[in-house]
């Protein structure tokens with residue numbers, strides 16, 4: 263059976279040019295004794311916006327792995343798929359993030375809800391989870407509410423899982439279940455009962471992505487109370503282990519942190535809790551590799567700098583259209599965006615410094631960073647020029663990609 267290692271990182275590579283630089287970060291970590299499984303992820307939304315196919319991710323990853331003679335496991339993640347989108351991902355993926363967000367809140371049949379409450383009834387009143395000092399409260403009413411909110415979604419996860427299993431065979435792929443793209447965070451108690459549902463449905467979930475409290479905006483730091491996050495994350499860790507035992511889920515099950523790129527304020531908490539409890543994690547990053555490509559091109563100067571300035575100017579004009587698909591995961595203060603006119607006279611280092619996530623740099627602008635984060639569509643519209651520039655400035659760009667994954671992510675978290 264394919265098993266996901268203790269530490270794994272989801273890497274996004276929207277334009278399929280940085281697999282080697284990303285893999286180099288993984289190999290460097292390996293030399294320091296940090297064993298991380300790389301997982302290349304790309305969602306249907308990204309494929310549609312760029313005009314790529316799931317098989318492109320497989321080709322790029324396989325070629326990066328072959329060139330680097332990387333001998334350890336790696337995976338291709340069909341990121342945020344559901345019943346409508348899974349089919350085209352099946353041949354080339356061996357990791358499936360089953361996204362149940364759109365099914366949450368839809369009601370299962372009364373009979374199904376009643377059966378579930380019967381099954382889980384023994385936890386009413388006394389939910390003692392090893393490692394959590396206070397006992398978690400759970401009333402019948404609460405259990406019924408959780409069943410009404412999540413049972414339908416869990417059943418859909420089962421349906422999607424079985425569809426994949428039918429064509430790939432059990433044990434030949436990793437299953438993740440995600441529910442992060444919703445408005446309300448899930449509490450540790452909810453997480454426990456959701457795992458119970460997945461256990462009953464027979465979904466061998468190896469990693470689960472809850473929505474945590476606080477905001478996980480794309481490519482910028484965590485917005486919320488890091489201490490509150492830490493106590494929630496610790497309870498989730500305990501709940502996941504306990505649930506795995508109780509419901510026959512894979513023993514290596516772990517939490518997946520989505521929009522995990524650049525959540526520097528919570529990395530020290532995640533890191534110390536993983537060490538404290540000897541647990542693993544899947545950190546899903548995406549989009550920041552594209553940001554590093556833009557940063558690298560800015561640093562390269564000349565026509566490359568002109569190109570990224572044009573992308574920025576264009577993104578200001580198209581801001582609403584670009585932000586719409588990402589409304590829940592970005593937070594841009596448009597008053598703090600420099601105008602195209604201002605940016606037109608910047609040199610490459612100022613542009614790069616505005617974009618690079620270095621909070622100590624006075625030029626760093628998280629609003630501009632988020633806007634460029636969602637503006638990759640504009641580069642996709644000029645793919646020929648963009649690819650030519652990436653290839654021309656390969657050295658500086660891949661250095662940016664490597665530094666980001668290795669220094670700002672891996673060394674801080676693992």
Ligand SMILES: [Zn+2]
Pocket residue numbers: 342440442443471520521
């Ligand atoms: Zn997600």
